Amino acid sequence: MRKGQKGVQSRQRRWVGIFLVWLAIAKGLSAVSAEGVPLTNGSFEELDERQFPVGWTWFASDREAAVVRVTTEAADGRFALYMEARKPVTVGVNRTYQAGKPGEGMADIGAMLPVKKGALIFRFKVLKATTDNIRVYAIPMKADNLEGGAWRFTYIVPHQFAGDGKWHTGVLAFDFSDKPEVRSVQIGLRINEGGQPAPAAVLFDDFQVAEKAGWHLRLSDLRIEEGLRAGERGELVLRLENTGDTPAPVHAQLQAPKGFEVKPIAMPESVAPQETVTIRWSLQGVRRNGAKFVVRWRVHSRMDESVTHTCVARLALKSFGFANAVLFADALQPLRLRLANEGDAILEGVRVTLTLSGLELRSGQQAQAITALPPGEQQIVWQVRSDRPRPVEASVRIEGGRRRQIAVARAIVSRPISDREALTIATDKVRLL
Known part of the structure; x- marks a missing residue:
């Protein structure tokens, strides 16, 4: 028999074994x-x-x-x-x-x-x-x-x-x-x-x-909570609910990618019926897109369950624009972009490109690259000005994570109040300038 055939038969025996275990559990419970x-x-x-x-x-x-x-x-x-x-x-x-x-x-x-x-x-x-x-x-x-x-x-x-x-x-x-x-x-x-x-x-x-x-530990939640260095330090949190009718012992383990330092920091011994238990591991290491963490726990007395958490970076454009819809000529105006990485992995290779119409860039870079965007928000601020009253426009293009997003901000530039022509309205009792 060839080596490949042995591998196929081995996998078949393994799946048959798993099925028989599940069948025994179901029959044992129904007994x-x-x-x-x-x-x-x-x-x-x-x-x-x-x-x-x-x-x-x-x-x-x-x-x-x-x-x-x-x-x-x-x-x-x-x-x-x-x-x-x-x-x-x-x-x-x-x-x-x-x-x-x-x-x-x-x-x-x-x-x-x-x-x-x-x-x-x-x-x-x-x-x-x-x-x-x-x-x-x-x-x-x-x-x-x-x-x-x-x-x-x-x-x-x-x-x-x-x-x-x-x-x-x-x-x-x-x-x-x-x-x-x-x-x-x-x-x-x-x-x-x-x-x-x-x-x-x-x-x-x-x-x-x-x-x-008996007892049964249902998967309630699995997520990563960020620490002081988002994307590099945090905690993996597993929540299990006992949907059975007897207290459940808690047994769980975490398999992390190579290069990560993992330590259990909260591992309760048991959980009562209709209650939920929280298990925590500390994580240290750079979480890149696609990093996989495998959690395995004892779901009841004769079977383990496992689930894989895959880290993903998600780029979101939160806001872009001026502080006011009306700007003053010859005055510096802040133009703000709020970006967010709403995932739990570091997003690499983000590129931001600013285009102006009727405005002059006075500070900040028109095109810039963000080498690594950790989970959380980041803000970019430019200073712009216009030399005369007119409609103006700014647009920004963000590329990263195989996505391209564009936002546009528009405003009207007006002369400062001190430069406007004086207008006097007078009556017998009131005189307005």
């Missing part, structure tokens, strides 16, 4: 499912005459901009559920039920959960996401089959997983046992019902209900 907590068609395998999963229904604020259907790209079995919002519109999937009027008792809860305490266990794959707008809710429902009596429990699907091609496991523990108005629980899958609205697409599969799920 504690209560016999009295049925969830029919949680894997979306049974379809109705419209080829939509039995026991589920969907809605959208704009159905033309939404897609909800089954797909054969499943985590297990034949089908999974595909949800997409092509615009920032609300898209939702619920268990089927018949809503009543406020205060009207309904005998049948439909396909909703007949329990007030438990945990949802499910699989998801994030196809497209940029914000926190993909969510799974455990929704409290009253005897009239309307929402109320308590706040929802929420699982926010991490947008950092977008495009990684992997199936992830989510756990959402809920407890309405001390809420007398709550009779049942609705499972709500949502895009743009909570969070920052944006287009998104996601796959869901293998929903199960358990009496107990």
Whole structure:
């Protein structure tokens, strides 16, 4: 057997091993499912005459901009559920039920959960996401089959997983046992019902209900906070939320690019259910565009998760112009440009070019290069003048980060008040100059 064939077989065995571990986790969690907590068609395998999963229904604020259907790209079995919002519109999937009027008792809860305490266990794959707008809710429902009596429990699907091609496991523990108005629980899958609205697409599969799920550390946030030397010193911050029902031990590690000095500075030992823990590492080294930091943590007792944070520089033109719309002839006038690097990597090779019409440059360079623009803001100030009244214009071109931005500032030049011709208006009682 050739060396290349051995490599292919090795990778295949590794992926099969990963799949079997995930399957064992799902089956292990479902092993504690209560016999009295049925969830029919949680894997979306049974379809109705419209080829939509039995026991589920969907809605959208704009159905033309939404897609909800089954797909054969499943985590297990034949089908999974595909949800997409092509615009920032609300898209939702619920268990089927018949809503009543406020205060009207309904005998049948439909396909909703007949329990007030438990945990949802499910699989998801994030196809497209940029914000926190993909969510799974455990929704409290009253005897009239309307929402109320308590706040929802929420699982926010991490947008950092977008495009990684992997199936992830989510756990959402809920407890309405001390809420007398709550009779049942609705499972709500949502895009743009909570969070920052944006287009998104996601796959869901293998929903199960358990009496107990243990602990689960959901990725809540991953970012770099700048230090005194932006782009060179800072802290990488990882926030994990325990969406399970038991305290979670905290185990996390950071892999940094070569040449970086990394030290853990905050590593709590555990986090309680429904609480969030913050982990910090200090970073020292020049963060250039594309630098990658890989964070790995124990998501629950039998599986680790990892996510890569890629440093990016983002050039933004914040403002450009004169302090006033009317300038005075023969007087120096400041012309200000505010630039910002809104990313977390140093932006190299920024070029600024100033063009004037009707104005004379008295200080500052007409063309200048910024060798390195660290995260944060930077200001460039020129001094200009015009020798006579007239309309004037200044434009600036900024090139950097494969982008070109242009801004234009216009003003009117007037003579100083002391140089204007005197005008006298007089009456019997008032004389104005």
